[in-house]
Amino acid sequence: MHDDQVAEAFRAAMRLEKGFVLRDDMSFDHVPGWDSIGHMNLVLELEKRFATVLDMDQIVAMDSVGAVRDVVARKQAGKS
């Protein structure tokens, strides 16, 4: 569930093409549009979709698709 939402957040933030496949080991160099502006869009998308606020360490830690999933999973686990 979270994974799909994370992928959707990426797609919306980076305006990825439909066929683009995200893998956990992908970082800034591998995802089109993942620059500082894409990162800002991603933060806002995640905060909206998961009704949460990311702190500075979490924002900096999100340096790969897998790392984003980890941050979101930990945030969600902390909520429940």
Place this chain on the structure above:
Amino acid sequence: MRIRILPYAAAYQEAVRAFTARLHAGVAGSPASLSSIRNLLLSAEDCRPGDEFLLAVDENQVVRGTYILRHQEFWIGDRVARAACYCLPVSEGIVDRAYTSLGVPLLLDALRRQPLLYGLGMGGYHERLPQLLAAAGWRMITVPFYLYIAHPDRFLHNIAYLRRSPLRARAFDLLAGSGLGWLGIKAFQALHRPRARSAPVGSETVGRFSEGIDELWETCKSRYALCAVRNRAVLDLLYPAANERFLRLEVRRGRRLIGWAVLLDTQLARHKYFGDMRLGSIADCLADPADAHTVVACARQVLEDAGADLIVSNQSHGAWRRALRDCGFLQGPSNFLLGTSRELTRVLRGDGRDMPLDQMHFNRGDGDGPINL
């Protein structure tokens, strides 16, 4: 990677130097990043009293980013409130993709320190910073740019911004050589000659602004919906008497001070827009809006007398824009942007709509400072 953002301290002097050296080395030969070079000159010495110079430092005490928070007080409607300009943010992300995300925490840190945040200048919508601010939901507006052509021939031969192809350069040379350019520009200016005033107006450049500045501020602030505080103490801070680069102009009607302006008179060399022209600039100014025309006319005259080929100004307020037009200035393409944070935009909102630009008094004096022009 863990990043802390903390105020500059002397202990980080070497780390800041190493950071700027890495950026210089990283952007060398990269035209796309050349506009960032200006930011690379950032150091603690660029700060004015009251500024916060902030560093993004990693767990190894290596500096990975910097920005300046320039605090200013603003007259907003009926009160004075503190806001800050988000100045010259730069991160290692411009040379190392591993730090791509750093622009976001820098901005969020600034917003945490001062939610009433704005950015000014920024080089146009194609630059990264305004795109980042827009992505963060900031309101972005272009502050109009005006130019007065004092010496048409020098303008036509030097305006690099318009002479971008050999064909266009040749056309401008023809306009200059034939006299047609001179004729057209002077004809336009003749139609926009400053109006004669009934009461005698005088102006003088001063080494330091006089005490009457405070009274002027108190009487005219309520004529603006939004205006940076410009009393004598602030002017002394922004335009210190020791800095001879600033021409401080006071304008009087009879003995009464009715306005002031801060002017710059700079001989350029191979400037990317203005070539080798001598450039006059109206960087900052204040008067009752009804007297804006008089102040602009005096400023223009002082700069023309000093030998300026071209006089430029960025102004947002309607009265100052009208004053510039009425004094023969043309409106040109502007890359001077104003961005207001969500919170500042909300504070400025009235009657359910955003405050119109022509009610805000912004110019180059309110941002990074009149560094370039």
